[in-house]
Amino acid sequence: MTAISRRDPKFVIGLILIGVIAAIGVVGPLLAGDPDAINDMGLTPPGGEHLLGTTQTGQDVLSQITYATRGSLVIGALVGVMATLLSALFGIVGAYAGGLVDEAFSLLSNVMLVIPGLPLVIVISAFVPAEQRGWWTIALVLAITSWAGSARVLRAQTLSLRNREYVLAARVAKERPWRIIGVEILPNLLPLLASQFVFAVIAAILSEAGLSFLGLGASNSATLGTMLYYAQNGFALQLGAWWWFAPPGIIIALLGCGLALINFSIDEIINPKLRIPAARLADTRRQEAGRVDQAADDAVLTVANLSVTYRGERPVQAVKDISLTVRRGEILGLAGESGSGKTTLAYAISRLHRPPAEITSGTVAFHDRAGTAVDVLALPPHELRTFRWAKLSMVFQGAMDSLNPVMTVGAQLEDVLTTHLPRLSAAERRARCATALELVRVDPRWLRSYPHELSGGMRQRVMIGMALLLEPQIMIMDEPTSALDVVVQRGILKEILRLRDELGFAVVFITHDLPLLLEVSDRIAIMLHGEIVECASAEEIHKQPRHPYTRRLLGSFPSLTGDRGAFVRSGGAR
Numbered sequence: 001m002t003a004i005s006r007r008d009p010k011f012v013i014g015l016i017l018i019g020v021i022a023a024i025g026v027v028g029p030l031l032a033g034d035p036d037a038i039n040d041m042g043l044t045p046p047g048g049e050h051l052l053g054t055t056q057t058g059q060d061v062l063s064q065i066t067y068a069t070r071g072s073l074v075i076g077a078l079v080g081v082m083a084t085l086l087s088a089l090f091g092i093v094g095a096y097a098g099g100l101v102d103e104a105f106s107l108l109s110n111v112m113l114v115i116p117g118l119p120l121v122i123v124i125s126a127f128v129p130a131e132q133r134g135w136w137t138i139a140l141v142l143a144i145t146s147w148a149g150s151a152r153v154l155r156a157q158t159l160s161l162r163n164r165e166y167v168l169a170a171r172v173a174k175e176r177p178w179r180i181i182g183v184e185i186l187p188n189l190l191p192l193l194a195s196q197f198v199f200a201v202i203a204a205i206l207s208e209a210g211l212s213f214l215g216l217g218a219s220n221s222a223t224l225g226t227m228l229y230y231a232q233n234g235f236a237l238q239l240g241a242w243w244w245f246a247p248p249g250i251i252i253a254l255l256g257c258g259l260a261l262i263n264f265s266i267d268e269i270i271n272p273k274l275r276i277p278a279a280r281l282a283d284t285r286r287q288e289a290g291r292v293d294q295a296a297d298d299a300v301l302t303v304a305n306l307s308v309t310y311r312g313e314r315p316v317q318a319v320k321d322i323s324l325t326v327r328r329g330e331i332l333g334l335a336g337e338s339g340s341g342k343t344t345l346a347y348a349i350s351r352l353h354r355p356p357a358e359i360t361s362g363t364v365a366f367h368d369r370a371g372t373a374v375d376v377l378a379l380p381p382h383e384l385r386t387f388r389w390a391k392l393s394m395v396f397q398g399a400m401d402s403l404n405p406v407m408t409v410g411a412q413l414e415d416v417l418t419t420h421l422p423r424l425s426a427a428e429r430r431a432r433c434a435t436a437l438e439l440v441r442v443d444p445r446w447l448r449s450y451p452h453e454l455s456g457g458m459r460q461r462v463m464i465g466m467a468l469l470l471e472p473q474i475m476i477m478d479e480p481t482s483a484l485d486v487v488v489q490r491g492i493l494k495e496i497l498r499l500r501d502e503l504g505f506a507v508v509f510i511t512h513d514l515p516l517l518l519e520v521s522d523r524i525a526i527m528l529h530g531e532i533v534e535c536a537s538a539e540e541i542h543k544q545p546r547h548p549y550t551r552r553l554l555g556s557f558p559s560l561t562g563d564r565g566a567f568v569r570s571g572g573a574r
């Protein structure tokens with residue numbers, strides 16, 4: 001169990017509730033007397049010999065509760081297992097196999113989905129003679145009627161997973177289908193399966209109680225539902241014998257509540273990406289907020305002692321105590337091999353990092369043209385949203401694919417203005433969008449087009465135009481052109497340089513392509529294993545690289561006049 005699951009109050013309360021109820025069901029019957037033993041004290045209130053009183057025929061309610069809890073738990077667990085297995089079979093196997101199998105399985109799931117569950121359960125239960133309706137029969141009936149919805153969800157997830165690179169790679173490597181399903185796909189579906197299991201258990205316990213109440217439940221076994229049924233038949237409510245119907249009712253409610261609470265935390269427990277210790281950073285940040293750097297006069301962004309860790313079984317400190325100043329209007333290149341922490345740093349600066357990434361120390365200060373300093377890591381969510389477009393904007397590698405395919409380019413640009421500058425008139429908005437496109441050399445007539453009508457290069461230009469819409473003072477560009485061919489890439493880079501000169505914003509330009517950075521950057525910071533090992537002007541980096549890694553990085557790129565450097569051949573980093 002991970003730290004978060006141990007401390008998450010929802011999970012802990014859920015676990016305690018289920019633990020206590022499971023103990024009643026498992027251990028209770030061993031200690032309690034015969035639940036069917038009849039004595040002559042019918043409807044005795046709680047106290048003395050009978051802690052929870054007696055039924056109309058003088059049976060001990062406490063003994064009955066222990067057996068009934070066991071019965072309901074068994075039915076819940078049986079249905080949970082059966083419904084999960086059925087939904088996995090029809091959802092995962094069907095979607096992975098594809099073709100006729102998938103069509104047949106989908107058809108069956110769809111048919112099961114359109115048949116209303118409760119009436120079907122009532123009909124099936126009514127057909128089974130009362131003396132044969134035990135735990136197993138009722139569990140089977142409930143499982144058959146409850147798997148289809150989950151199967152649809154699992155199918156959709158599997159269809160998406162089967163096209164992921166790692167699954168395709170396993171298929172190319174000729175791994176056997178069962179191995180691919182078991183090793184590549186199933187572990188990714190575990191949070192979903194676990195939550196569907198818990199949901200199936202809750203639904204089964206409640207449905208069984210409902211069926212029993214109607215006299216269609218596990219009539220030859222003891223369950224919380226049959227207890228309620230007999231209490232109702234014995235006029236417990238009318239006779240004021242609350243001790244007969246209240247305990248089973250309360251246990252059903254607590255069971256549902258406990259399982260639902262556990263369900264809330266299941267994703268965090270099973271999904272390794274979300275396993276973050278409960279230790280909150282707020283305190284550290286508060287301590288550090290006081291020392292938001294007093295930056296040099298021309299600084300637009302100061303990063304001080306920033307550290308970012310990916311939490312998990314084996315935590316990875318991807319950014320280690322980095323301090324960095326971005327000057328107003330400069331292009332600061334950030335280079336380093338894959339995995340050196342460039343993207344993590346960019347995301348942390350713009351506070352776009354997501355769990356399991358966690359900023360463990362440091363500050364990020366933005367120095368507004370107006371003279372005020374903004375502690376970026378302490379900004380509340382609504383101010384952060386405004387800050388991100390208006391002061392600092394981002395263009396990432398796949399940005400061009402983030403345009404919504406069913407909205408025109410113009411509508412998407414206008415959306416940004418409507419959100420951030422609601423007072424602009426429609427005509428002003430249109431004019432600003434046209435200017436933004438002109439800035440990135442895309443004809444404004446494309447505003448009426450849909451993204452698929454534009455080439456990749458044009459879409460990336462549109463994204464840069466969008467990032468410039470609110471005239472930010474700094475732009476973070478993470479591999480903004482690597483998805484494009486060299487000619488288009490050159491064109492866009494020239495555009496970025498021209499726009500920087502025209503509008504005066506600073507750029508943090510991230511790429512592993514050092515020669516490209518040498519051309520476009522004013523200064524270059526070299527990252528290695530989460531640290532900045534060298535930061536100097538582009539010329540110095542080119543002519544007098546000081547750090548051995550910078551020299552090896554420079555040597556690793558082919559030159560037009562010589563051989564490829566030794567770095568690529570030797571492969572090592574340090």
Ligand SMILES: Nc1ncnc2c1ncn2[C@@H]1O[C@H](COP(=O)(O)OP(=O)(O)OP(=O)(O)O)[C@@H](O)[C@H]1O
Pocket residue numbers: 310316318336337338339340341342343344345356357512
């Ligand atoms: N979600 C994650 N969980 C755990 N570790 C991660 C995660 N994302 C990145 N890392 C680790 O953090 C380190 C830095 O990764 P990052 O993506 O920031 O590097 P990068 O220099 O941007 O690489 P690239 O150029 O390939 O994008 C790597 O060691 C990586 O394994």
